[in-house]
Amino acid sequence: MADKNGRKATQHDLEAPGPDRIRNVVLVGPSGSGKTSLLEALLASSGAISRAGSVIDGTTVSDYEEPEQQHQRSVSLAVAPLVHQGVKINLIDTPGYADFGGEVRAGLRAADAALFVIAANESVDDASRHLWRECAQVGxxxxxxxxxxxxxxxxxxGVVASCQAVFGDKVMPVFVPVRDGDTVSAVDHLLDPSSTDDRRDSLIEAVIEESEDEGLMDRYLGGEEVTEKTLVxxxxxxxxxxxxxxxxPACATSGVGCTELLDLVVSGFPPPHEHPSPEVFLPSGAPAAAISADPAGPLVAEVVKTTSDPYVGRVSIVRVFSGTLQPDQPLHVSGHFSSFFGEESGHEDHDADERSGALSFPFGNALVNASKLVAGDIGSVSRLTTAETGDTLSDPDDPRVLKPWSMPDPQLPVAVEAATRSDEDKMSSALTRLAAEDPSLRVERNPETQQVxxxxxxxxxxxxxxxxxxxxxxxTxxxxxxxxxxxxxxxxxARGKGRHVKQSGGHGQYxxxxxxxxxxxxxxxxxxxxxxxxxxxPRQFIPSVEKGVIAQMQRGVRNGYPVVDLRVTLLxxxxxxxxxxxxxxQAAGALALREAAESAGVVMLEPYDEIAVVVQDDLVGEVMxxxxxxxxxxxxxxxxxxxxxxxxxxxxxxxxxxxAIDLRSSTHGAGTFTRTFAEYEPMAEDLARQVAPRS
Incomplete structure (x- = not known):
């Protein structure tokens, strides 16, 4: 990457001296709101690139992955750092489309503050409302x-009014656009004494209400002048x-408002050591001592994204919560999704000792070498062969485990099959690696249906x-x-008789x-x-009859599905x-069960799930x-x-x-649901007649 004069950035430009000179900020918002364009404009405004969307070592900032170009939308988390006023800001771009909510959760975990990006030609959507609520719950x-x-x-x-209606009255404009005809030429700082905007007084009162000086409001109402410095x-x-x-307000095409936004990020958003760290445990599951963003503390870092590079192999983007990460450093890799969220998470617990590879600062697809990653910073580590997204990196002599962030529960099942024998040989390991990169993807190999x-x-x-x-x-x-x-x-x-009698020379079967x-x-x-x-x-053959019955129950007696819930009495x-x-x-027992089935008739059973659907109140009737x-x-x-x-x-x-698809469509992306298996219940006969025999 280059500065305004075209000079190539070095690792020293991006290596923060300490947590107090770092801000980690995630950009969230609906698809099409302009998050990636804003990120590029902020990079250009800071001098990190010469212009928005410019080429960096042959790669554009927004060129994160090929599928992103094909879909014309962000599909994964991406990190781009810049330096403003001597402070390193790690900007974390996230997808706005609901299908990639796992990437949004990872971005929130890596960040200490969030920018909600709302387009001026839209209003606040339900997904943003839900995400705002989640951020509020963790402060x-x-x-x-x-x-x-x-x-x-x-x-x-209109957008500001929409935000206040949805997010609350503590959302207020601090800057407002200044228009020159149809063009936004500047932004007006409402706390500047020279501002004549009508909204200035309301902002001042709102800021004073939040002041830690409890007597400030009384003095202000009494006519005392409150200085801009105090208000800011x-x-x-x-x-x-x-x-x-x-x-x-910020215009990505002209850059208006970008500098003011960066100023606010540096001065108003907290550095990592002022933001609470995740809960820490020992690999055994016992609670461990709390950590802080101290470069001299015990090493505790977390993999927030995993990618595969054709040249360097697996690359792990990590957030360092404590300590300092060095190249070629012994590490303990702990993954404990199942311990925290149960076996249904689809990600088995694992622990391994490795060494860190080269360190770098991610910048889209480009990488800038790093000599170390201090507490609070975000960077990339190469060649961690066992590390998965959500895993914890720590000292092998003092291993720790961070409680993983909660992931959206994947509820859309898609059966896949290898296209060729060659694909079949590689599919299992490839799916395992894909799931390691994306915890919101779960791979199930159903032993009954034989489907992946x-x-x-x-x-x-x-x-x-x-x-x-x-x-x-x-x-494929x-x-x-x-x-x-x-x-x-x-x-x-019903009753059934099983008669297995054969004579073909020598001992027969009876x-x-x-x-x-x-x-x-x-x-x-x-x-x-x-x-x-x-x-x-004879007594020795009674277990044989039972074996035959069990075998026939597994094969089915009507359409080839397992038979369940029977009392079988040998008379x-x-x-x-x-x-x-x-x-x-065994053969006689199986024949007897089949004959009994013909007499009694067979009922097809289908599985039912208990579901819990979370929706806005005004959509309850439609969902029901x-x-x-x-x-x-x-x-x-x-x-x-x-x-x-x-x-x-x-x-x-x-x-x-x-x-999952239908609910999202009917609730405009805001409805979610979970499900757990309930029981098998009889299927209506008209539906049962449509069930094809299982091959």
């Missing part, structure tokens, strides 16, 4: 940046506490995942229809058994009873002193109607906060295959 300082001021339908004041200091303190949220299922956040998520499989790992897969694992059971009580079968309540499994009298079936039978055998009675149309049974609603409701229901899994 993250926030500011709002209004972009696209030069848009034909730009309405700065109180504003910055309130920003750092997360109790006041300035609105700043990718659990993703949406259609764009799987599209990008499959593209990466092909482009990075040379594996094809999507297949998802197979829902059904079950079979008996419709009523076994006869009579059984009675009756269905049991769901979840009962198999209950096998022996009521044979008089030794009609009678016949044996031959020479020709009876274990295998003969949709759930009912999916053959779901509503079980209740719970209020969540001031404006959201949890709708609970039990719904067939077959009706939930595309529910």
């Amino acid at each position: 993250m300082p926030r500011a709002v940046v209004v972009t696209k001021l030069d848009h034909a339908r730009a309405d700065h004041d 200091a109180d504003l910055e303190t309130a920003m750092a506490k997360g109790s006041f949220h300035p609105v700043v 299922v990718l659990w993703v956040l949406g259609e764009a998520h799987v599209e990008v995942a499959l593209d990466r499989l092909s482009r990075r790992y040379g594996v 897969v094809e999507q297949r229809e998802l197979v829902i694992p059904l079950r079979e059971t008996f419709a009523g009580k 076994a006869v058994c009579d059984i009675e079968v009756e269905p049991l309540p769901p979840g009962s499994g198999l209950e096998f009873l022996d009521k044979v009298v008089g030794g009609a079936v 009678d039978g016949k044996a031959h002193s020479v020709d009876s055998s274990d295998m003969a009675f 109607s949709d759930v009912s149309s999916r053959r779901g049974r509503l079980s209740g609603t719970d209020k969540l906060g001031d404006d959201r409701t949890v709708v609970r229901a039990v719904v067939p899994q077959t009706e939930l295959v595309r529910y």
Whole structure:
């Protein structure tokens, strides 16, 4: 990267002397709000690049990944550092599309403050509302940046009003655009005594309300003049506490407002040592001592993103929370998603000792060498072969584990199959590596259906995942229809006779058994009873009958799906002193179960999930109607906060295959849901008749 005079930046330009000279800021907002353009404008304003979108060592700033160019949207987290007023600012760009919410969560974890980017021709969307609420819960300082001021339908004041309505009255403009005709030529600082804007008085009162000087408001109302220096200091303190949220207009095309925004970031957002660090544990799970952003403290860093580079291999972007990371340093790598979030997270716990490779500062696809990464900084580490996104890096002699950040739960299942035998040989390891990069992607290998299922956040998520499989790992897969694992059971009580008699020279095969079968309540499994009298079936062959019954239950008696919840009673039978055998009675037991099924009839069972759907209050009726149309049974609603409701229901899994997509569409991206397996229930006969026999 180069400065305004074209000079190449060196590692010394980006190596912060300490945490107090670092700001980590994440850019969040809906797709199309202009986050990446704003990032480039801020880089240009600081002199990090000569102009927005310029080439850096052959790579444009926004050229993070090929899929991003294809989709014309950001699909992954990217970091770009700049230096302003002697302070290093790590800008973290995140996708605005809901399918890549995992990248947004990683960006929030790496940052100490957030810029919510809202386009001047739009209003606040529901996803931004939800994200603002999440930031508020953890006390993250926030500011709002209004972009696209030069848009034909730009309405700065309307956007500010929308933000205040959604985010609260502590969101107030500190700068306002100054127009010269249709062009925004400058921004007006409302705390400047020379400002004549009508909104100045309201801002001053709001800032004084946040002042730690409790008597300041009384003195102000009494006519005392409050200096600009005092107001700015109180504003910055309130920003750092997360109790006041300035609105700043910034035009990416002209650069107007960018310097003022950077000034505010440096003065108002907290350095890393003033922001709470994540909870720390030992690998055993026991709590460990709290950490702080102290370069001399114990090393504790976290992998916030993992990528694969064709030249240097795996590259881990890390946030150093404590200590100092050096090249070629012994490290302990701990991944404990399952310990914190359960086995369903899809990411097994792992611990390994490695050495750090070369260190660098990421800049889009470009890298600037680094001699060290101090506490509070963000950088890249090469050649960590076992590290996954969300893993903790620490000293092997004093290993620690940071509690991972919560990830959005992938609820869209997509079955995939290798396109060729060559792809099949490579698919397993490639999917494992892909999941290591993206914790919001879960890979399931269903032993019953024999399908490989990718659990993703949406259609764009799987599209990008499959593209990466092909482009990075040379594996081509094809999507297949998802197979829902059904079950079979008996419709009523029935008897069956199994007669397996064959004679083909030498020892023959002879076994006869009579059984009675009756269905049991769901979840009962198999209950096998022996009521044979008089030794009609020799004792050594009674387990053989049970084995045969179990084998036939696994194969199914109607469409090839496993049979469940039966009581099978062995009543009678016949044996031959020479020709009876274990295998003969296994065959007879299977035949007896099939005959009983023909008499009793078979009921197809389908799996149901309990779901909890979180939506805005005004969408509850629509969601409940949709759930009912999916053959779901509503079980209740719970209020969540001031404006959201949890709708609970039990719904067939077959009706939930595309529910993640449909719910997002009907709730404008704001609705979410979770699900857990409930039970198997009888399928309506008209649907059961449509079930094709399983091959």
